[in-house]
Amino acid sequence: MQKQLYIAVTLLSIWCSSCKQQEAAPHFVSNAKQDTITSIFTDVKMVKINGGDYKPFYGSNTALVKVAPFLVDERQVTNAEFLAFVKANPQWQRSHIKRLYADTTYLHNWVNDTTLPKDAKPNAPITYVSWFAAKAYANAAEKRLPTLDEWEFVAMADDSVPNARNKKSYSNTILNLYLEKNRQYNEVKQSPPNYWGVYNVFDLVWEWTDDFNSVLASGDSRAGEYGDKNLVCAAGATSATDVMNYAAFMRFGFRSSLKATYTVSNLGFRCAKDIAAKK
Amino acid sequence: MKKFIFFLIATALFTSCKHKTANTEIPSDSIFYLNSDWQNQNGQTLKLSELKGKTLVVVMIYTTCRTACPLLVADMKAIEQKINPDNLDKVSLVLVSIDPETDTPERLKKFANDRKMDAPHWVFLRGNEAATQEFANVLSMKYKKISPVDFSHSNIISIFNPVGKLVVQEEGTGINAAKVAEKVNETVKAN
Numbered sequence A: 001m002q003k004q005l006y007i008a009v010t011l012l013s014i015w016c017s018s019c020k021q022q023e024a025a026p027h028f029v030s031n032a033k034q035d036t037i038t039s040i041f042t043d044v045k046m047v048k049i050n051g052g053d054y055k056p057f058y059g060s061n062t063a064l065v066k067v068a069p070f071l072v073d074e075r076q077v078t079n080a081e082f083l084a085f086v087k088a089n090p091q092w093q094r095s096h097i098k099r100l101y102a103d104t105t106y107l108h109n110w111v112n113d114t115t116l117p118k119d120a121k122p123n124a125p126i127t128y129v130s131w132f133a134a135k136a137y138a139n140a141a142e143k144r145l146p147t148l149d150e151w152e153f154v155a156m157a158d159d160s161v162p163n164a165r166n167k168k169s170y171s172n173t174i175l176n177l178y179l180e181k182n183r184q185y186n187e188v189k190q191s192p193p194n195y196w197g198v199y200n201v202f203d204l205v206w207e208w209t210d211d212f213n214s215v216l217a218s219g220d221s222r223a224g225e226y227g228d229k230n231l232v233c234a235a236g237a238t239s240a241t242d243v244m245n246y247a248a249f250m251r252f253g254f255r256s257s258l259k260a261t262y263t264v265s266n267l268g269f270r271c272a273k274d275i276a277a278k279k
Numbered sequence B: 001m002k003k004f005i006f007f008l009i010a011t012a013l014f015t016s017c018k019h020k021t022a023n024t025e026i027p028s029d030s031i032f033y034l035n036s037d038w039q040n041q042n043g044q045t046l047k048l049s050e051l052k053g054k055t056l057v058v059v060m061i062y063t064t065c066r067t068a069c070p071l072l073v074a075d076m077k078a079i080e081q082k083i084n085p086d087n088l089d090k091v092s093l094v095l096v097s098i099d100p101e102t103d104t105p106e107r108l109k110k111f112a113n114d115r116k117m118d119a120p121h122w123v124f125l126r127g128n129e130a131a132t133q134e135f136a137n138v139l140s141m142k143y144k145k146i147s148p149v150d151f152s153h154s155n156i157i158s159i160f161n162p163v164g165k166l167v168v169q170e171e172g173t174g175i176n177a178a179k180v181a182e183k184v185n186e187t188v189k190a191n
Helices: A002-024 A031-035 A079-088 A131-140 A148-155 A168-179 A246-257 B002-024 B068-082 B085-090 B105-114 B129-138 B177-190
Strands: A046-049 A052-054 A058-060 A065-067 A070-073 A238-240 A272-274 B037-040 B045-047 B055-061 B091-097 B122-126 B143-147 B150-154 B156-160 B166-171
Touching: A046 A148, A052 A148, A065 A148, A070 A148, A079 A131, A131 B129, A148 A246, A168 A246, B037 B105, B055 B068, B055 B177, B068 B091, B068 B156, B068 B177, B085 B091, B085 B177, B091 B129, B105 B122, B156 B177, B166 B177
Parallel strands: B055 B091, B091 B122
Antiparallel strands: A046 A070, A052 A065, A058 A238, A070 A272, B037 B045, B037 B122, B055 B156, B143 B150, B156 B166
């Protein structure tokens, strides 16, 4: 009887301790792994943007924003480049990515984790990527995403001047491009670059910016005076300054509808970089 | 007969053990995967995963805000009042700064003390700019610095379960505190 009791107690204490151990052990060992990025090499040319003052389409009233000089990729990140990235960083492959970082359509058109879609051109821009994935790629390339102001600064140019906003042709050209369907399947650098030597600003895909979530538009208000003051603190401080620029309005509307996990069929990205301070 | 009883006890323990394991598994969309470093109001450095095990009520604010943030803080206190007192030790009410430069731990501490938010279930956090931006995006929160002292931001209160999965979000100031507290109580009960 005593022996039996002894066995029972031993058994129970084993169960208990194994139980405790399980509780104490972290259940997310891949935590650090997700954040460790293996560097990748890309040979995309970076273009220097001189920077300057620019009037944001939406922003703090009509105040000019100073954009410091920076480098930007001359084109978007391509399918082939993103494939190389996920091969080097399996945690960003479709079946391994944490749902925290991308919704269910992330790279959903790919054949599998490491095979591009059947008809995809390797040199077409990557799409169906979340903001988190774009950030991770930029990290791996030792770059960053352009800020919204930087992106819009580059986008003011047409093929001959850095700021073509007042030209009628500028807005019309962009709007016509926006009307074309299935542009995202075309290869990069097949159309002429803009004033800075930057390609495909408008004609292929929309692009993630680092601070896309700084656009505080709610719903669809078109007059400029908008913003649900219950939803948005100091919403009155943001309003349209350039209502003629309908293309810019479309971009801002699009950005305000995005969440960082969203993946979209015509949303890609390109990288930027600070200009290293001279020693 | 005795053997049978031992068997029963062992089985019971085993199942209870399993049950707990299942509940602490971190889902793929858990905020506890974020690896960024944060500082609390006591100046301690921590990762979000250290908040694991409690139901979280999370809001992003900045202490120098004069417009919506005081309302959000009032909302958080109203929620606290309506949470079942027996549940409070299973809940953390977390206020994350969107202005980490200004909101030092000392400042957060003073903010907490001035507003009688000094009970252990109140957690104030600040990260660096990248961590703040990332966290705001996890909450699908919009924010923009509009001057050196002011931010525009959307007002969202989020509830996370003890393994870091989003349960529900309430948007806008003047939310129904009783409803949020009810959801908190339900989340505590379910875990």
